[in-house]
Amino acid sequence: MIQEDEIKSKIDLDLWGRIFRYALSHKRLLIPLAASATVLAVIDTFFPIATKWAIDVIQGSGVIKDLIPVGVFYLSLSAGLAFCVFVFIHCAGGISHHIAHDIKRDCFKRLQELEFAFYDKQPTGWLISRLTADCDRLSRILAWGFLDVLWGCLYVLAMSVAMLLLNWKLALIVLATLPVLVALSLFFQRRMLFTSRQIRKHNARITASYGEGIAGVKTTKTLGREVENLGEFEGMSTDMYQASVRRAFLSAIYLPLVMLVGSLGSGLALWYGGVNLLQEAISLGTLVAFISYAGNLFQPINQIAMILAEIQGAQAAGERVMSLLATKPEIVDSPEVLEKIANHQALQSKQPIRRTLHSLAEAKQGQPNPLSPAPTLANDGHPNRIDEIQFKDVTFSYNQKETVLKNFNLRVKRGQTIALVGPSGGGKSTIVSLVSRFYEPTGGGVLIDGIDYRQRSLAWLQSQLGIVLQTPHLFNGTVLENIRYGRLDATPEEIREAANLVNAHDFVMNLEDGYDTVIGEGGARLSTGERQLISFARALLADPQIFIMDEATSSIDTETEKLIQDGMQRVFEGRISFVIAHRLSTIRSADQILVIKQGEIEEQGTHQELLARRGHYYELYTNQFRNEGVNRAMEAG
Ligand SMILES: Nc1ncnc2c1ncn2[C@@H]1O[C@H](COP(=O)(O)OP(=O)(O)OP(=O)(O)O)[C@@H](O)[C@H]1O
Ligand SMILES: [Mg+2]
Numbered sequence: 001m002i003q004e005d006e007i008k009s010k011i012d013l014d015l016w017g018r019i020f021r022y023a024l025s026h027k028r029l030l031i032p033l034a035a036s037a038t039v040l041a042v043i044d045t046f047f048p049i050a051t052k053w054a055i056d057v058i059q060g061s062g063v064i065k066d067l068i069p070v071g072v073f074y075l076s077l078s079a080g081l082a083f084c085v086f087v088f089i090h091c092a093g094g095i096s097h098h099i100a101h102d103i104k105r106d107c108f109k110r111l112q113e114l115e116f117a118f119y120d121k122q123p124t125g126w127l128i129s130r131l132t133a134d135c136d137r138l139s140r141i142l143a144w145g146f147l148d149v150l151w152g153c154l155y156v157l158a159m160s161v162a163m164l165l166l167n168w169k170l171a172l173i174v175l176a177t178l179p180v181l182v183a184l185s186l187f188f189q190r191r192m193l194f195t196s197r198q199i200r201k202h203n204a205r206i207t208a209s210y211g212e213g214i215a216g217v218k219t220t221k222t223l224g225r226e227v228e229n230l231g232e233f234e235g236m237s238t239d240m241y242q243a244s245v246r247r248a249f250l251s252a253i254y255l256p257l258v259m260l261v262g263s264l265g266s267g268l269a270l271w272y273g274g275v276n277l278l279q280e281a282i283s284l285g286t287l288v289a290f291i292s293y294a295g296n297l298f299q300p301i302n303q304i305a306m307i308l309a310e311i312q313g314a315q316a317a318g319e320r321v322m323s324l325l326a327t328k329p330e331i332v333d334s335p336e337v338l339e340k341i342a343n344h345q346a347l348q349s350k351q352p353i354r355r356t357l358h359s360l361a362e363a364k365q366g367q368p369n370p371l372s373p374a375p376t377l378a379n380d381g382h383p384n385r386i387d388e389i390q391f392k393d394v395t396f397s398y399n400q401k402e403t404v405l406k407n408f409n410l411r412v413k414r415g416q417t418i419a420l421v422g423p424s425g426g427g428k429s430t431i432v433s434l435v436s437r438f439y440e441p442t443g444g445g446v447l448i449d450g451i452d453y454r455q456r457s458l459a460w461l462q463s464q465l466g467i468v469l470q471t472p473h474l475f476n477g478t479v480l481e482n483i484r485y486g487r488l489d490a491t492p493e494e495i496r497e498a499a500n501l502v503n504a505h506d507f508v509m510n511l512e513d514g515y516d517t518v519i520g521e522g523g524a525r526l527s528t529g530e531r532q533l534i535s536f537a538r539a540l541l542a543d544p545q546i547f548i549m550d551e552a553t554s555s556i557d558t559e560t561e562k563l564i565q566d567g568m569q570r571v572f573e574g575r576i577s578f579v580i581a582h583r584l585s586t587i588r589s590a591d592q593i594l595v596i597k598q599g600e601i602e603e604q605g606t607h608q609e610l611l612a613r614r615g616h617y618y619e620l621y622t623n624q625f626r627n628e629g630v631n632r633a634m635e636a637g
Contacts (some may be wrong), residue, residue, distance in 0.1 A: 011312055012319075019318050022099045023142045029098070030146075033091035037147050040084040041154035043077050045162050048292040050074045052166075052285030059284055092143040100139035106325055107131050115331040116438040120398065123208050134317040141314050145307045152300035152307075159293050166286050174294045177265035181258060181298055185305030188254040189312070195247040196313035202240035209233055215228070255302070262298030269294045321462050331440055333458050337380055341457055344381035380457035386464065386545045387414045387449050389435065389576055395443030396434060396599075404430050405599040407444070412592075414545075417577040419587035421620065422596040428580045432548045435578060436465055466544030466575075472535030474523030479508050480515040482523070482534055486541030498541040502567035504533035529560030536564065540571055547577040561586065584621050593617065 023030055054070045057063075111127065156178075163171035213220070213229060220229055274288040299493040333341065357412070378384040389412045404427050412418050420428040433439050434446060437453060445452040453461060466486075474482050483495045490498075496516070499505040507530055511517040523531045539547065565586055568579070581587045588607045595603040595616050603615050610617035 011308065012315060012540065015315065015318050015322060016311065018322060019138060020142065020146075022102050022139075023146060024100070026095050026098050029091045029095045029541070031623035032087055033095065033143075033147055034150060036084040036087040036091065038154055039080065040088070041151050041158050043080050043084065043297075044155055045158035046077055047074075048289040048296075049162065050077060051292065052283070052289040054283035055288055055530060056283050075337070088147055092147050094137045096143035098139075098141050103135040103321060104131060106322065106613050107135065110325055110327065113329045113332075114327065117330065117398070118327065118431065123211070126204065126208060128207070128305040130212065133162070134321050135396050136516040137314050137317050138321060141307070141310055148303045148307045152304040155300040156297070159297065163290065163293055166289065167276075167282055168280070169271055169278065170269060170286075170290055174265050174290060174297070175292070177261055178297065178301070180261050181301045182305075184227060184254070184258055184261065184567060185301055185308075188250060189305050189309040190258075192247060192250050192254070192309050193312040194242050195250065196309075197316055198243040199240060199247060200313070200316055202236060202243060205236050206240060209236060223298065238453050258298050258302055262295060265294035265297060266291050317586070331437060331458065334454065337455060337457055340380040340382075344377065344379060347381070351388055378457060378460040380460060382451065382456060383449070384460075385414075386576060388447075389546070390447040390450075391431075391434070392447055394434065394439050394441045394446065396430060396439065398430075398439070403599065405434075405441075408599065408601070410601070412576050412578075414576055415574055416591040417572050417579060417587075419590035419591070419593045420578065420580045420596055421582075421584065421587070421593060421617065422602070427599040428596050428598075429550055432467075432550055432578050432580065435546065436467065436548065437461055460505055463542070464545040465548065466539030467548045467550070468532060468535050468539050469550050470532075472523075472529065472531050474519060474526070474531055474534060476519070476521045478513075478516050478518055481533060482519065483515075483541055484535045486538040487543075493509075495537075495541065498537045501570055502533055502536040502540055503563035504530075504537050504567075507533065515626070527560075529557060529564075532564065533560065533567075536567060536571075545575055547575050549574055549578070550580045584624050595620075 050073050053073070054067065057066045057070060060066075108131065111131075133276075160171070160175060163174060209232070213233070220226055228339055269287070269290040273282060273290050276282045277284060277287050376384045391408050391410040394405055394408040395403060396408075397403045408431070410418070420431060422428060430439075434441060437446075437458060439452065444610075445454070447453065447554060448456060448461070475485065480492065480495055483499060484490050487494075492515070496505060499515075508515055508517075519525050519534075523534070526534070561583065568577075568586075569589070577585055579590060587593060591606065592604060593607060593610055594601050595610075597616070603610055603613065603617050605613070611621065
């Protein structure tokens, strides 16, 4: 909840300084904006002077001709005003859009850089509201707030100078209201800040709850949790309502109070000025000018107070966005690796790392191993080719509380397929996440050809990965675009070839527009098996040295499973592959099958060896075989 000390917190100048840097990079718009604010403040100050001039002329000479210059002056002021308003709306609008774009781009970039562990901790609703609402809010405040504060300060200054020049005694009387205005504004501004923070907190919770409600709608419905969820939501919504009403109430008493003090200033001017006028110490024009200055004084003060309140209210938004931007990805290349990459770049003109899919097509026709040594170097100067991956005494935990892997040891050679089976929560996905360096071991190390992968380039390693997940993520677009995501420069022929290799080609050709079929958000218009085939083709297109399939075959029909199995045999050749499968029939031909239980290898061997052992694997396999047999019999019958 919101703490008392948060309300008292001053505007964090350092924070806003950092945010304001976004505006500074648009000087082309910022300078005209500042100029128009300055000129506007001066013009505003001159309007009462024009009135005074007119009245003095009327009272003095009374000649109409003498009014002409007054009219011209007034008209020029009006034209100047119109021009300034045009300039500032144009510039502030422009800056606001530019800043919003810049901040969103930086946030997006950072979100892409951050590792999986970051996403474990942040609800998606939180991230989405950061990227949209907060960035927009900051950009608006930066542009319009800058304009208002600059204009407000200069306007108060210019009016004070004008009044002091006209009649310093009268000026001091009118300016006496200034501290009262400022004090009132500061007092209310703090309270309004407090409530707006509450509103934003409630709002964020509501947004997150919407996100979860939509994403989890199927679960909610099947569990009959609608009523409880609605109850929770209503609670949040009531809190939000109460805070909003409080905020509206504060605004409702603040404005009239400030206006009252403003009118009091005018009253004082009228009284003291009236006495002076009667004693002929000042002209009627001067008195009128003073009355309008006194009446106008509250305007800029109110504007500045509003902006300050908004700045304080948006401070939380600013802190959130800036904290996101300040979150450094934890899994990054070390300085030594960066140096290696730089050295290698300097040494070598860019080398093509990927081999063409052409050789893969040859493999399909029984040609020699497509991944025969390609004597290229990775971007960090080490060999590009991966011959062995080794887990050496790897210990790992997601949080300090519970160890997921304990002293895990494993050696996988190029060309081998490792199958991981075992009970849920055993650590299978964790093992492949560690191979992928989405997380890093907390103890021990993962070695690539004897070198700890933390001494290798992260981008290089991840470019060598092909990953197919149980529920693969497809983007809204065509089949072709989705496969091409694996390698953006692939030609349509290469894409077809990849699809063909994983046995996806036939089903794609049966779609209404073939490869140009739009598959809907998340691939919603395809079955899970079809989505897997596409993501399989996508992974293959990148021609990775390491292939990972996480439970890719556990939820699909036997026919698609056969297609995938068939594709796997071909695709895994010459690579290092990790397959997690609940359907054990998929992994019979794996070189090594590991039964993973509570983060440790319980059994290890080939299918035949493990069956012969009559242990855990034998049990799993015979059970599944029996069930499948029953299912098949039922299907047939
Ligand atoms: N992102 C995470 N943050 C914290 N704990 C996690 C995270 N992912 C997994 N775990 C925990 O780590 C342990 C191993 O999980 P893992 O996903 O590796 O199991 P698995 O063998 O893949 O299970 P399944 O067969 O259900 O996919 C579990 O206890 C799980 O709760
Ligand atoms: Mg898993």
